[in-house]
Amino acid sequence: MTTDAVLDTRPAVLEPDMAGRLPAPRRTARLLVVDGAGIVRFGMRQLFAGDPHLAVIGEAASPRDALVIADRCPPDLVILDVDLGRGDAAGVELARMLLERHRKVRILVLTGCRDREIMLRTIRLGVHGYLSKGADTTDILRAVHTLLRGESVFESGAGAVRMDVPGDESRPPARGLGGLGGLGGAMLTERENQVLRLLAVGMSNREIGRSLVISEATVKFHVRNLRDKLDVRRRTEIVYTATRQGIV
Template sequence: MAEVIRLVVVDDHAIVRQGLRSILEREDDVRVVGEAATADEALDLVARERPDIVLLDLKLSADSDTAGLALCGRLTGRAPAPGVLVVTTFLDQQLVLSAIQAGARGYVLKDVDAVSLVAAIRAVRRGESAFDSHSAAMVVRSLAGGPPAAGPELTAREQSVLALLARGLSNEAIGRELYISATTAKFHVRNLMRKLSVSRRAEAVYAGSKLGLI
């Protein structure tokens, strides 16, 4: 009989956790031993259950799109460390690379089909890397990348906003950090994205990183 893979699901949405559990419980060699919605819950659960694999979303709070990155580093820094497979809606080259640097062994999007997800879980359990086609292409692209190009001039305020975007903060959270309204924060974010010629916040962070602005 195949070894049973003990697995924990970490996602702030109950319906996503339930959906993943429903998919994975069809597999004879996969057993979901717990679910967590927050970083603290996940740390306690992993310490108690010692799973082989953690399926981890990057967005674990309303104020941050990347809180899961910090949790990933804490999980992989433990002994024994579980294999972390990021399962997220965010597709961004810098996030993929940051997840790898934090110790993740794989990165797949939530629209992955069940067969591919289970194959990724088994690969991580074998000690291999597991990336879907999109994230794998980004890893290859990063390896072929050159030095940062010259970028647009940002105001001091826009530099501050970009740094807070890199932390995954929402407009409301940026406003609290800079003592401005959420509307004003949104205005600066829009100006920033326009200067960087991007349409998404994650793209602004990636572009800023490539240009050496953060």
């Protein structure tokens, strides 16, 4: 286990804009890599070493070590393999504990596990991204930056990387949810939150119904409620707006 912080302390060189104003400095994001394979942890360090805005503050091979590091130096983002050599339940439970103990942390599940049920369980917990280890390094880097911007990244069942929520800063926030940050989910029922998580990975009403063991008509009812609460007209806007509000 490596716990030494490797934050880049070199001063950033700021260039003035056309009006002569200096841009606000960008803080280095703290990453924690949790994977049972040492070669993968090493590879992640190498991948992020070339990015001045990312710093791996620690790596862990077990849930216990991951929690020790996270408690000592809370990360902005955890890259987590749910298969930690103790069965998938250990990784899923670790995700739950990290989200409970560190409210602002974002989690990217990067795993070789292809079990759809494991994927759905982690999404229901509230992880912010899910990629397979077969993803290109450019996709992994893009996913990390996307999550750090407050957006979500999920891999579709076909294996293609799906990026949710384009960076459209001109879009107004949903009325009634602004300013709540990650606590916006308190305005939704537990079932609505479950439906929202499954919408985020591109599931159809029928697939959501099967997953939650409810009828397709009931799913439509919850989708309609989500549209009303998020103040959007179309189904395709639900995940977009929910992510902008910090609910997803």
